[in-house]
Amino acid sequence: MSTDSDGHHTLIAWLRAVRQSAGEPSLRTIAANTAYSHTTVAKVLNGAMVPSWPVVRDIAVALDADVAHARRLWDGVASDGMDPPPDLDTSTPATPTSxxxxxxxxxxxxxxxxxxxxxxxxxxxxxxxxxxxxxxxxxxxxxxxxxxxxxxxxxxxxxxxxxxxxxxxxxxxxxxxxxxxxxxxxxxxxxxxxxxxxxxxxxxxxxxxxxxxxxxxxxxxxxxxxxxxxxxxxxxxxxxxxxxxxxxxxxxxxxxxxxxxxxxxxxxxxxxxxxxxxxxxxxxxxxxxxxxxxxxxxxxxxxxxxxxxxxxxxxxxxxxxxxxxxxxxxxxxxxxxxxxxxxxxxxxxxxxxxxxxxxxxxxxxxxxxxxxxxxxxxxxxxxxxxxxxxxxxxxxxxxxxxxxxxxxxxxxxxxxxxxxxxxxxxxxxxxxxxxx
Structure with missing residues (x-):
């Protein structure tokens, strides 16, 4: 999925506005309230990557934002029918019990x-x-x-x-x-x-x-x-x-x-x-x-x-x-x-x-x-x-x-x-x- 889509720009602009209204917390402060690193949070807020829904949800929760509205914006990003690429440094590959x-x-x-x-x-x-x-x-x-x-x-x-x-x-x-x-x-x-x-x-x-x-x-x-x-x-x-x-x-x-x-x-x-x-x-x-x-x-x-x-x-x-x-x-x-x-x-x-x-x-x-x-x-x-x-x-x-x-x-x-x-x-x- 391209990072130049209108839906992606709308989502990132909304996240930046929410962050500003929350008092501009640092990237590390936001990451501390999520399961992701501050590097991943920075790439999301800078528009360098198209995040999956769990990343967007955690950042929205960390910023005390409206999760339902965040979901609607993310659905707009995924409206072309393609799944976002995997998130960076989030979790290890699944390994079921042998x-x-x-x-x-x-x-x-x-x-x-x-x-x-x-x-x-x-x-x-x-x-x-x-x-x-x-x-x-x-x-x-x-x-x-x-x-x-x-x-x-x-x-x-x-x-x-x-x-x-x-x-x-x-x-x-x-x-x-x-x-x-x-x-x-x-x-x-x-x-x-x-x-x-x-x-x-x-x-x-x-x-x-x-x-x-x-x-x-x-x-x-x-x-x-x-x-x-x-x-x-x-x-x-x-x-x-x-x-x-x-x-x-x-x-x-x-x-x-x-x-x-x-x-x-x-x-x-x-x-x-x-x-x-x-x-x-x-x-x-x-x-x-x-x-x-x-x-x-x-x-x-x-x-x-x-x-x-x-x-x-x-x-x-x-x-x-x-x-x-x-x-x-x-x-x-x-x-x-x-x-x-x-x-x-x-x-x-x-x-x-x-x-x-x-x-x-x-x-x-x-x-x-x-x-x-x-x-x-x-x-x-x-x-x-x-x-x-x-x-x-x-x-x-x-x-x-x-x-x-x-x-x-x-x-x-x-x-x-x-x-x-x-x-x-x-x-x-x-x-x-x-x-x-």
Whole structure:
């Protein structure tokens, strides 16, 4: 289609006029509110390219313009019956899930089920030595398999030009690698040093690399999937912080209750792992609420829930040192976590489409952004309730931790409300690309 057509000139003139009426925001400011680069926006506004409808729609929305009128103008550009050329640097080519990866994922789930059943059988074995050895060996084998699959996906995504997906899988590879290091240290202490409950904390630090890297990976992928972006990055981060404070204080409450109110500074560390796992499960489930990636998101969420089951068993073990071996649910949780992570790596596809507004689920009365705000409020309420319980039933560093986290959660909740109001009412020209 020619860029010299009357319809194209009319569309570009209207977009320029809308931009001027919006206060002449910069190209980067406009691009920050779309799924496209400022280079693409510049070519559209300069008339150097004939954009497709998604590009025109996003620019019109970013400029607070009449989308219906923009559609009518774009229809005039396409009235000659020819489709516009593909947009530049918008998304990667479509790559559907390969049939061999689906088949491999099915077989992998079958293997995981078999090994999990074996772990359950060994968990009721009267010999704790055989039980712990079987669980440790199975978990190590599945961890190595998960790392190989994730690294392979990262390599092929990078080779095929899916840079964002390659980064995601590379970060997840680092996350599982950290988990593997922690588990090797844990297994070494229990097997070689004959410590039923390893006394050191080096494995605790290594284990925490998994939720740290996984949080970064899920945060990076959320924008491409259109999760939470309408509320802005500050609002998203504040909501995430509220959720973590509520979950973490609930874990601390459980720990102190199991320990009859006795707790020390390391109790804060023991509660981190199950809290982080539950938070990651909620983050992995978020795309489903926003109408995205139903299957892969469900698998990833189930994986982190399995990790939470395992780490909760570890937390209970720390609270009650009289337990001689890990609870059976903990051993099964390790294996299912790694098997489901590998299955997710096999099933997940690179993001194929630019950002779209959240799609409310049929039958759900609330908009996804409203659900996110409600989750933040509920998390704050849980944090306050748990902090009050800790205040009257424990003493020492746990009280200080609870007080600080409640203050942080309350401040984050207020900040999220201010950020949301700012984004809704501030003129577009005053919006910062960092607040989007």
């Amino acid at each position: 049939s061999w990866r689906v088949a491999l994922a099915v077989w992998y789930l079958i293997a995981a089920t078999a090994v999990s059943a074996l772990a359950v059988m060994l968990a009721i074995d009267p010999d704790p030595g055989r039980t712990t050895a079987a669980a440790d060996i199975s978990a190590l084998a599945f961890a190595v398999a998960a790392i190989i699959i994730l690294a392979t996906r990262a390599f092929w995504c990078r080779k095929n030009g899916h840079q964002s997906a390659a980064t995601f899988f590379a970060i997840m590879t680092a996350a599982i690698s950290g988990w593997l290091v922690g588990h090797v240290l844990w297994a070494f202490a229990r097997t070689v040093r004959d410590e039923p409950v390893p006394l050191g904390h080096l494995h605790d630090v290594a284990y925490l690399w998994m939720p740290l890297f996984a949080t970064v990976a899920l945060w990076r992928s959320s924008r491409a999937l259109g999760v939470g972006r309408p509320m802005g990055r500050i609002d998203n981060a504040a909501t995430l912080l509220c959720m973590f404070c509520g979950i973490y204080l609930a874990a601390l409450t459980l720990l102190t209750a199991l320990g009859d109110g006795h707790a020390d500074a390391w109790t804060n560390v023991y509660a981190l792992r199950p809290s982080a796992d539950i938070l990651l499960a909620m983050l992995a489930f978020a795309p489903i609420v926003y109408g995205r990636r139903l299957t892969s998101s469900a698998v990833l969420s189930a994986a982190f829930l399995a990790a939470a089951t395992s780490d909760t068993g570890y937390m209970i073990l720390r609270a009650d040192p009289d337990i001689e071996a890990l609870p059976s649910a903990s051993a099964v949780g390790h294996i299912l976590f790694l098997a489901l992570i590998s299955t997710f790596a096999l099933l997940a596809r690179p993001v194929q489409e630019p950002f779209r507004s959240p799609r409310p689920i049929s039958g759900l009365p609330m908009h996804p952004t409203t659900i996110a705000s409600a989750v933040a409020a509920i998390s704050l309420l849980v944090a306050v309730t748990c902090a009050l319980w800790i205040r009257f039933h424990t003493e020492g560093p746990i009280q200080a931790t609870a007080t600080v986290l409640v203050v942080v959660a309350a401040a984050a909740f207020g900040l999220s409300y201010v950020a949301r109001s700012f984004l809704e009412h501030a003129p577009l020209a005053e919006r910062s690309p960092e607040v989007r």
